[in-house]
């Protein structure tokens with residue numbers, strides 16, 4: 024399996040067949056497991072093997088298949104599946120940090136990630152320094168000899184800044200800090216983050232991994248020591264685990280993720296190029312466009328621009344008019360879905376932030392985030408052009 028390409032791993036890695044040799048992954052809807060004898064129970068609590076389970080809060084065959092498949096795809100030693108992307112982000116950070124620790128984080132973050140770093144960790148005595156993630160000098164200045172972890176989104180939500188994983192990892196590793204990466208926008212398909220230097224990679228499986236808007240989920244990927252020694256004890260006792268049914272849905276999502284995400288990214292690239300050439304919008308932001316400030320880094324780091332672009336309609340009124348005129352794009356706040364979705368970050372996902380913070384992050388009143396789905400590219404472009412023409 025080690026020599027398989029990612030696309031093959033996405034279909035086959037981690038499979039565990041029961042005595043019936045089923046083709047499709049079985050759903051083990053059980054929270055507990057029976058021991059033949061009291062001695063067996065005692066032995067399993069002392070040391071359980073790879074294929075032995077105790078309680079679904081920290082192990083179940085269907086969940087283990089999902090964890091193993093994701094670890095194989097990402098090139099990580101192990102993984103721990105979580106109830107949501109936020110359970111993964113908060114679990115990765117809180118499991119390893121204690122009062123007095125120092126963390127450096129990129130400032131441009133998904134609203135809930137910012138809440139964890141800015142409000143939760145600081146409440147428990149962790150010191151957090153925020154930097155402009157694209158500015159390597161800022162990372163270098165902020166990382167201290169006692170820095171325990173750095174955190175960033177490899178592609179920021181919704182302004183699509185791309186952060187240099189290798190360069191930031193090098194700075195972090197020089198002081199022994201752990202690199203924790205929220206890799207949602209890169210997707211497992213375009214990620215090579217562990218090779219590039221990340222120690223811990225976190226996904227919201229709600230996005231491209233499910234990809235069909237059905238369930239919340241997440242995963243923390245890293246070394247066996249970090250996942251089983253640091254993350255598992257914390258998650259096991261705090262309870263943010265994935266359900267077996269969700270793990271099964273995510274396994275089914277992974278089977279098609281390569282085809283979906285590559286098609287979505289190709290369409291996103293076509294739409295971004297066409298809208299930029301039309302010249303009717305204040306801004307078209309897409310990491311795959313030559314004009315994007317980190318386009319060269321994007322190509323080297325991900326090999327593609329991803330499935331999301333952002334456009335600026337000029338004002339909130341224009342953005343609302345555009346959103347309300349869209350026919351195929353639905354107004355919602357998920358992303359990575361088969362259905363194309365349009366979001367107005369300033370009044371929804373990033374509403375909680377002050378106007379100054381939003382301005383400093385580039386979340387303008389006219390900004391609209393477009394998650395490109397699996398519909399026909401011509402239909403999507405026509406939908407957008409008609410809405411833009413009405414402005």
Ligand SMILES: *Cc1c(COP(=O)(O)O)cnc(C)c1O
Nearest residue numbers: 107108109133180207227229240
């Ligand atoms: C959606 C998202 C999350 C949170 O994931 P949930 O599954 O909704 O909890 C975290 N980080 C990023 C970048 C996201 O887009």
